[in-house]
Amino acid sequence: MSAQPTTPASDLVNLEVDGKPTQIRKGAMIIEAADAIGVVIPRFCYHRKLPIAANCRMCMVEVEMGGRPVPKGLPACATPVTEGMRVQTHSKLALQYQRDVMEFLLINHPLDCPICDQGGECELQDLSLGFGRSVSRFTERKRAVADENIGPLVATEMTRCIHCTRCVRFTSEIAGSYELGGMGRTEDLLIGTYIGRTIETELSGNIIDVCPVGALTNKPFQFQARAWELIAKPSIGYHDALGSNLWLHARRGEVLRTVPRDNEAINECWLSDRDRYSHQGLYAADRIHAPEVKRDGQWQATTWEDALQFAGDALKKASGSELGILVHPASSNEEGDLLMRLARGLGSAHIDHRLRQLDFADGAVAGSFALPVTQVAQVKAALLVGSDLRHEIPLLNHRLHQAVKTGAKVYTVNPARFDFNYKLAGESIVAPQALVDALLSVAKAAVSAGASAPATLADAIDAASSDQGDSDAIAAMKHAASEQGSAVVILGEAAVTHPQASWLRALARFIADATGAGYNELPVGANAVGLATLGVLPGNGGLDAQAMLAQPRKSYVLYGVEPPHDFADGATALKALRSAEQVVAFSAYASAALREVADVILPIALLPEIDATLVNVDGLAQGVSAGAKAPGQARPGWKVLRALGGALQLAGFEFDDLAGLRAGIGERAVPSHDGLAARATGAGLTRLATWPIYRGDAVLRRATALNAHPLNRAAAVRLNAAEAQRLGLADGAQVRIGDVLLPLRFDAAVPDGAAWIEAAQDLTATLPPYGAAITLSKA
Numbered sequence: 001m002s003a004q005p006t007t008p009a010s011d012l013v014n015l016e017v018d019g020k021p022t023q024i025r026k027g028a029m030i031i032e033a034a035d036a037i038g039v040v041i042p043r044f045c046y047h048r049k050l051p052i053a054a055n056c057r058m059c060m061v062e063v064e065m066g067g068r069p070v071p072k073g074l075p076a077c078a079t080p081v082t083e084g085m086r087v088q089t090h091s092k093l094a095l096q097y098q099r100d101v102m103e104f105l106l107i108n109h110p111l112d113c114p115i116c117d118q119g120g121e122c123e124l125q126d127l128s129l130g131f132g133r134s135v136s137r138f139t140e141r142k143r144a145v146a147d148e149n150i151g152p153l154v155a156t157e158m159t160r161c162i163h164c165t166r167c168v169r170f171t172s173e174i175a176g177s178y179e180l181g182g183m184g185r186t187e188d189l190l191i192g193t194y195i196g197r198t199i200e201t202e203l204s205g206n207i208i209d210v211c212p213v214g215a216l217t218n219k220p221f222q223f224q225a226r227a228w229e230l231i232a233k234p235s236i237g238y239h240d241a242l243g244s245n246l247w248l249h250a251r252r253g254e255v256l257r258t259v260p261r262d263n264e265a266i267n268e269c270w271l272s273d274r275d276r277y278s279h280q281g282l283y284a285a286d287r288i289h290a291p292e293v294k295r296d297g298q299w300q301a302t303t304w305e306d307a308l309q310f311a312g313d314a315l316k317k318a319s320g321s322e323l324g325i326l327v328h329p330a331s332s333n334e335e336g337d338l339l340m341r342l343a344r345g346l347g348s349a350h351i352d353h354r355l356r357q358l359d360f361a362d363g364a365v366a367g368s369f370a371l372p373v374t375q376v377a378q379v380k381a382a383l384l385v386g387s388d389l390r391h392e393i394p395l396l397n398h399r400l401h402q403a404v405k406t407g408a409k410v411y412t413v414n415p416a417r418f419d420f421n422y423k424l425a426g427e428s429i430v431a432p433q434a435l436v437d438a439l440l441s442v443a444k445a446a447v448s449a450g451a452s453a454p455a456t457l458a459d460a461i462d463a464a465s466s467d468q469g470d471s472d473a474i475a476a477m478k479h480a481a482s483e484q485g486s487a488v489v490i491l492g493e494a495a496v497t498h499p500q501a502s503w504l505r506a507l508a509r510f511i512a513d514a515t516g517a518g519y520n521e522l523p524v525g526a527n528a529v530g531l532a533t534l535g536v537l538p539g540n541g542g543l544d545a546q547a548m549l550a551q552p553r554k555s556y557v558l559y560g561v562e563p564p565h566d567f568a569d570g571a572t573a574l575k576a577l578r579s580a581e582q583v584v585a586f587s588a589y590a591s592a593a594l595r596e597v598a599d600v601i602l603p604i605a606l607l608p609e610i611d612a613t614l615v616n617v618d619g620l621a622q623g624v625s626a627g628a629k630a631p632g633q634a635r636p637g638w639k640v641l642r643a644l645g646g647a648l649q650l651a652g653f654e655f656d657d658l659a660g661l662r663a664g665i666g667e668r669a670v671p672s673h674d675g676l677a678a679r680a681t682g683a684g685l686t687r688l689a690t691w692p693i694y695r696g697d698a699v700l701r702r703a704t705a706l707n708a709h710p711l712n713r714a715a716a717v718r719l720n721a722a723e724a725q726r727l728g729l730a731d732g733a734q735v736r737i738g739d740v741l742l743p744l745r746f747d748a749a750v751p752d753g754a755a756w757i758e759a760a761q762d763l764t765a766t767l768p769p770y771g772a773a774i775t776l777s778k779a
Helices: 030-036 092-108 123-131 166-174 206-210 273-283 304-316 333-346 394-405 432-448 455-463 468-484 501-515 528-533 570-579 592-597 637-647 658-663 721-727
Strands: 012-017 020-025 060-065 085-088 154-156 181-183 190-192 216-218 231-236 245-251 254-260 292-295 298-301 323-327 381-385 409-414 426-429 487-491 518-521 555-559 582-587 600-603 612-615 621-624 686-688 717-719 734-737 740-746 754-756
Touching: 012 030, 020 030, 030 085, 060 092, 092 123, 166 206, 166 394, 206 216, 206 254, 231 621, 245 273, 254 273, 292 304, 304 555, 304 582, 304 600, 304 637, 323 333, 333 528, 333 555, 333 612, 333 637, 333 658, 381 468, 381 501, 409 432, 409 468, 426 432, 426 468, 432 455, 432 468, 432 501, 432 686, 455 501, 468 487, 468 501, 487 501, 501 518, 528 612, 555 570, 570 592, 582 592, 582 637, 637 658, 717 721, 721 740
Parallel strands: 012 085, 323 555, 381 409, 381 487, 409 426, 487 518, 555 582, 582 600, 686 754, 717 740
Antiparallel strands: 012 020, 060 085, 154 216, 181 190, 231 245, 245 254, 292 298, 292 600, 612 621, 717 754, 734 740
């Protein structure tokens, strides 16, 4: 039996389109009915995901209602269906309407198809073949429009604009940023930002996809290739755990462009800028093309045989208990499973992928969402805990934005006032050291509403204070879950990476259970769910990622990891790696820091260049095939691991191909923990460390266009003005933290007691970690 919802017959309308009888829901437009049965009606302004504008008139059709013809053409995108309606989309009259509209559109449109990046993919170009005249009757001067520079990601050629307003409706209704608009009237109408500012939405690249002409194009891709030169390969995004579906457009094995691939259950037809433009990072200057070993303090390129022999000898020098294996959380299932086999074969229980987490008291293992991604758009209430959702998973935030547009109430408990693109029903902004207390307050409101607190939390909840705002949030959550459909508690990365994450996780789970809401914890890493399922975690007696750095090992294996940027505590990581006797690095890049600490670098391919499997937030395993060629002698990681394991004669490396590898992969039971970290209290200034949207991994940090974007803020210490005044510091002044000098910026989003210093910047990667007490002094 189908699990898909059905529409009652009483809610269906019968009509006829080009002689084909069909049924569709009440309130649908003619163009939807035509699309459902494969009848093509030309259109420019209509888009199935955008509000109706009906301003291009290209979809004019001939309609008969109640047995009588309507005396004029009607736009199919804005005309609701009625019972017994008959529609002609290709009658003589309908075609005349469409040809007349096309003539108007082409009057001013520049004839620059040979130099337009949309040439070959242009809706206007396609439709003009069927509906355009061979000769123009226009004799007046053509209209020209000055271009705006709207940032490093989107190129403009606004003389080509046909005023369909798709981009305007996207930025207002989907992105929620209201950055584009129409100015002027008639022939003076312009689409732009009015003041010539950069478009800053994290979804800006989608205006390229919705633009039906070449007015908005991909700036990094500009003039690089033609559509017919590119080969499209399906792939997925790997910079967050949503796993957005996309197409890699490659020429001769090099990715030149990335565009969205429709998947309603994951990313619909959209793509975040982070996934769209990150391919530039694949071809950075420090991409390593051949194996290298360090002999007598000098790096030298070598053969694979020599490098693998060198790596194998290095790993044999220390006992298994002295070996730590650190795995990047975007590594594929295949790579993760082989790393577990390698650890087992070498006798080490110290393996972990949770590099950015500080609190492991409760196990801290990522899991799939309780409320699937598609259902987030239907919730009526949500509580965000420690989450800058726009930057953490942009397209999950889009789903919540759509829910708010239909009346959902969103409440937050955050360590800073993050920038949301929807109105919040309530928010609690406290410094990191007070975040647990703020959530305890919400939990106490849940107990006051009738919930029973678990024994481990009862005393702390009982001692907490509560206010009316917390009670309102709990009441809204309970009402939404019980009477309106659903509610969700989302635990974000600023909570998962918090030094008391176990408390935040336990309290968030309790609040979700108490209100009947779903509990969705954002995984830290594109494949954190998959790696956790496979058990790429410390074994019995094994040390977690932080412990094996705080208690340095003699040998380390770094897999896809870039020190110090990928660690929660970069300074501790560098200290441990520098003191190690052997460091074997599997890496796509050879940064200066990696060259300093490693003894051998084995070049591995990145996700767009390999066959791999990743698991997304819904627990969906998505397999992808290589869409590009790895540079030089770089090889897929699973092949390098197989060769190394084979050379060491370890069990589990006897397979011949990827199918043989996958046949041996199985899920492992993950031990459960219910511990809580020690409650740390203290006054003074505490560091808030969030991961910038475009610096979350090595590929993003090398994507040049993304790094030029305003969302990629320069490294700075951010304080609110009152806190800075108490410390005697001025806006723009240089301040010292240890040996690091950073500019001070006043930021009203930062609460008292906190200094917001973003992680993963070159200047901030070795500063004290998230939640640490810091001292600022004048430079």
